[in-house]
Amino acid sequence: MKRKLLFLERVLYGNGSQPFHGVFSVKITGRIVHGNFPLALKKLQTKYPALTACIEEDEKGDPYFVQQSPAPEIPLRIVERLSDQDWIDESRYEWATSFQIKTGPLLRVVWIRSDNVSDLILAFHHCMCDGGSGMALLTDLLAVLDNTDHEIGTSSTFSSIADLIPADILNNRGNKIKAGFSSGLVNTSLAFMSKFISVKNKVLPQRASDYLISWKLSQEESSALFAVCKQHQVTVNTALCLAFLEAFKMVNKTAAHGKATCPVDIRRYMPEVKKDTIFAFGLAMNMQLDKKPTANFWVNAQKQQVLISKQMEKLNPYEFIMGMEGSHKAVRHLIKFLTYAKAGNDFMFSNMGRLDIPSSYRTFTIETVYSPTVIGPFGNPTTIITTTFNKQMDFSFVSNETFMARENAMKIKQEAMKLMFSETFVADTVGV
Structure with a gap:
């Protein structure tokens, strides 16, 4: 699918080089299984086709969301957790780090881990999604990380106004x-x-x-x-x-x-x-x-x-x-x-x-959502x-x-x- 960015999406996109990012962070106690991430992130992309898209500009410079097949993997960055302030430092890093607009995807995940406490960060380009969308992504990601058999269904999309x-x-x-x-x-x-x-x-x-x-x-x-x-x-x-x-x-x-x-x-x-x-x-x-x-x-x-x-x-x-x-x-x-x-x-x-x-899952508990x-x-x-x-x-x-x-x-x-x-x-x- 190829869709031209709506007017306000274009405003948030800008010229494509400046970061305009939203970040969600949660603090988790308990066990997150490293091996669950690939399937969880893949399930997100299956439900939300926007997570498979990059942005391409036509000859006039007008930007379009373009879904890719095969879908580019959602990046997962792992950081060792040293303090309760790490999530703030990593959020600031995510604000400033541009996405690969021309290859996608426009979402990435950071896992700040220790033996019993973790912070999970979702960073996304604002031209793709707002706070409500980010909350939906976070909710589904947590559910599948806890249970990879959990079905999150499909999401409605649109191709034009x-x-x-x-x-x-x-x-x-x-x-x-x-x-x-x-x-x-x-x-x-x-x-x-x-x-x-x-x-x-x-x-x-x-x-x-x-x-x-x-x-x-x-x-x-x-x-x-x-x-x-x-x-x-x-x-x-x-x-x-x-x-x-x-x-x-x-x-x-x-x-x-x-x-x-x-x-x-x-x-x-x-x-x-x-x-x-x-x-x-x-x-x-x-x-x-x-x-x-x-x-x-x-x-x-x-x-x-x-x-x-x-x-x-x-x-x-x-x-x-x-x-x-x-x-x-x-x-x-x-x-x-x-x-x-x-x-x-x-x-x-x-x-x-x-x-x-x-707040409670089978293998972990959400201590707080920032x-x-x-x-x-x-x-x-x-x-x-x-x-x-x-x-x-x-x-x-x-x-x-x-x-x-x-x-x-x-x-x-x-x-x-x-x-x-x-x-x-x-x-x-x-x-x-």
Whole structure:
């Protein structure tokens, strides 16, 4: 199969030489059988044809996913485990190490092993898959590593947007006109703005300066956070994003933008993209600090929730994709804008929620799942992702020293957590 990359897949692909990678990491106690890896990785490729693909460009420079036969083996790198911090060092290595785009595959695995404890890392190119896809891959890999007879079934794929968008929506005249207008606006706007973006004397973040800050809440803290959010009818996503926005303002002061981007899993709105469909991007919402906030955090959070809910109601993946697919000639302009233009927001925030991964297997136990990380070549690399596993919230905070000093990121983390667990928070939680 040969499929042209969708518009946003092309944005994540870039020119093919710059890493734009997502990384999942888990800590395991027990026994992983080395000999189970070849069959487990082969089963992944059988279920997910995207894992057999490379990327080839045509004479116009347009990139295509091309499935290969025989399929290239998914690389397995084995590292001896020396400390609980090894997974962070290996994650940073995976962020910076490019895939062999022209030969594939766009996934690799790292096994950090010792006698009784291991860390398992999945690294993938973001142009191929997103966090939801990565979670599906991790879930299946763990199941087959534990039991090579375990059947993981098959995954749905798509060859064009005609497989993603119902015919009555895709062929509707009104929708076509709207998509044409939207793509025309995107093409014109980006081409115009691109002319005013200079690439001279711009120092781009180097992967060697990337850093990761990882931490967890206790089960008690996590439970209290869930309860107080429910009490105030505010989602955990809204509360945490607001806390980080306020923390950025406290620490970075006038340099803070007071804005954040929050990706939304497209699977919630588009049933054609199944839970285990390999897909690269989602929808997005934005949060912005109120110019005249109250002194009460939860009142501010409730106001933000109203705005977020209105944005959620307007999300339409079919219109979004149809509009974007008419904008391919603007890809290079958008990449230039994201890479060299002045940052307009402080960070990207994603709460992936409760992870549906078993904690106990026949031969090993998942001690913890670290929140995934993602970083690419764009000007603002700052990303905060949180997940919940075994009733504990876990956080990953990724950025680059060139863009923001690690010391400031640590202060932001501390201020955000202090805000969430302030005396007001504790008082509100009493009696919940």
